[in-house]
Each structure stands twice: as C-alpha cells, then as structure tokens.
Amino acid sequence: MNLIGAWRRRQRHREQLYGPKVLLPGGPEQWIEDSLDWLIGRFGTEPLRRPPVLPSEFVPAWYDGSERAARELCLQVCAWMEVPDDRIRFSFRMEEVRAAARSAAVHRLNAEQSSDLIAISGLRATMTSAEVDALAAAGFAAEIGVLAERELQAEVKRSTAILQETDLDRRAELCRRAEAIWSTSAGSGSRAAWLDLRAGGTEGTAVMLSATTLADPAAVVAATAHELGHEVLWGYHLIDRSRPDAEALTDLFAVFHGFGIFLANQAVERVPGRRSALQTLGYLGERGASDALAAYCFRRHLLFPESLFPALPTEVDRAVRIRTFARLASLVKDAEIDSIQEGAPLT
Structure with missing residues (x-):
C-alpha cells in the first residue's frame, strides 16, 4: 500500500472539501488581504466600524420558516x-423557477430550431407549457424569461458544437460534457441566485433562494448577504463578472459587511441521514471564510481598541473557531514583527 500516495489523496480531498473553490491569485491569505484593501479603498472603513453580525442577535425570535418571515429577514440584511x-425581487421558489425556465427553453428549442439540432439536444423539459405559464402568471414571468433565454442560447451553442464536430473523440467528449448538464436538474447544488432582470426588459433585479433554506434562518442570511454582494459588485458594474475570483470576492464582500460568522458557519454542512458525508457551500470554503473572518476581526482591531475576536465562542462552529484563532495569531505575530522593525509597538 502506498501510504504517501494515500495521504496525498486524502489531503487533496480535504482541500477540495474545505478550501476555496476557485483559484485565488497569490494564495488565499494574500488574496484576502489584497481584496480587503480594495474593498476599503472602494467603500471606506464604515462597514468595519459597525459591529459584527451575531446570529443570536440578528435572527428574530419569531422567525417561523415561512416565506413572509424569510423575506423580512432578507430585507433586514439589505438594511444592514x-x-x-x-x-x-426576493423569492423562495428557485427550483421551480429554474425548472420552468429550462422547460420553456426546451419548448422554444423544439419550436424554433432545425430538426438536426433538436435531434442532438438532450435537454429535458420537466414542466408542460401550461405549468410554465401558470408559474409565470404567479409573478415569476421576468425571472423565467431571463433564465429561459440563457438556457436556450447555451443549449443551441452546445448542440451546434456537437453537430459540427467531425473528430469522433472530440465529439464524444462534447457529448459527455453535455450529458452531465442534461442529466442534472436546473440549478441543482445552488441555494440562491442573483438575476439582472433588465436583460429581459424588466426594471430591477431578483434574488431567488431555494425553498430548502427556509427552515434555517442562518442559511437565508448567508445566502442573501452573498447575493447582495452581486447586487452591488455586479449590479453597479464594479467588477468584471468573468474574473476568476468574482464569486469569492462576493463572499468576502459579505464578510466585510459583518456577516463572516454566517458565511463561515455555513461553508460546510452535514448531509442529513449520512454520518460522514459533507456538502460545501460558498466559494471561499470553510478555511477561506475562517481566514477572511480573522482578517476582518484584525482590521477592526486596528481601528478600535477592542477584543480581536469580539464574537461569543458559542456563535461560531468549533472548526471555524479553531481556524480563525490560528489565523488571528499569525496576523498578530506578523504585525508585531513589523512594528518591532519599524520601532513602533503594536497597540
């Protein structure tokens, strides 16, 4: 048995599970520091001057898991x-809307495209036209329209590439990639999505959350804080959506505004009914979110003479707390070394 190989595979698995989900230029720690510098330069230090958001204080006692309560919580995140x-437009039927959009795209594909292209496509409709129309009439026409157009254009592009490919190996690879999409439910694996509805001729934007988040107010807060980062960073064209670290920067935007405990706690969660299985949420991962929370607390400490870690330990998951304290200790040590070299003690 190759013990070194097994150890390396285990380490890679842990990094995939707990580490950032995208490549962060310069490494996670340096990227967090550089990105916080950019956020402070763009938005000032006012977000850091507000206290960190504690779940025990932010989530109201009357939260009952209803859409009304969740919407009020979303508005509370907006206000903060x-x-x-x-x-x-906040809504909590993301799975239905995405399924309707894909189904609408399939119906349009069958009506508008050539028979050759239709024969290639494996995109599946799970709702009838009448069911799609009913959901649109219930107030989701704008979201369905924008998503359906996106689904249609992507499928035409995929199917056309397969149809025109003459190399058999390459064609088989394109088919395998397409089948991975065709066999997966629309929007699966996502808790929330931000949509610019202006692309469909409607003023404003939409934040759609999965119905599965309703039972967990912390999930509602974490997902909303992330999507509101899109509202600001993407909606106001402050960053390019295509940059590789765009989603990670959106996570950091939420940490910068005080929601780091929510994001770090939600980064990894157990799958109900399976003892060892985990699913990951967010783009910084548990390690990146913990490091970001530490950097946030340290930046606040430089502004105010307060505890480095003002949140109550019970507010933070154990694994997050351990990682955050370790990163804080490293930041303090580095700052002390710098202050000694500069002849000014760290306060």
Missing part, C-alpha cells in the same frame, strides 16, 4: 448592508 431593496 445599506443596499436599497426597492428594486430587488
């Missing part, structure tokens, strides 16, 4: 982050 909510 100072993001105008008057043009944001």
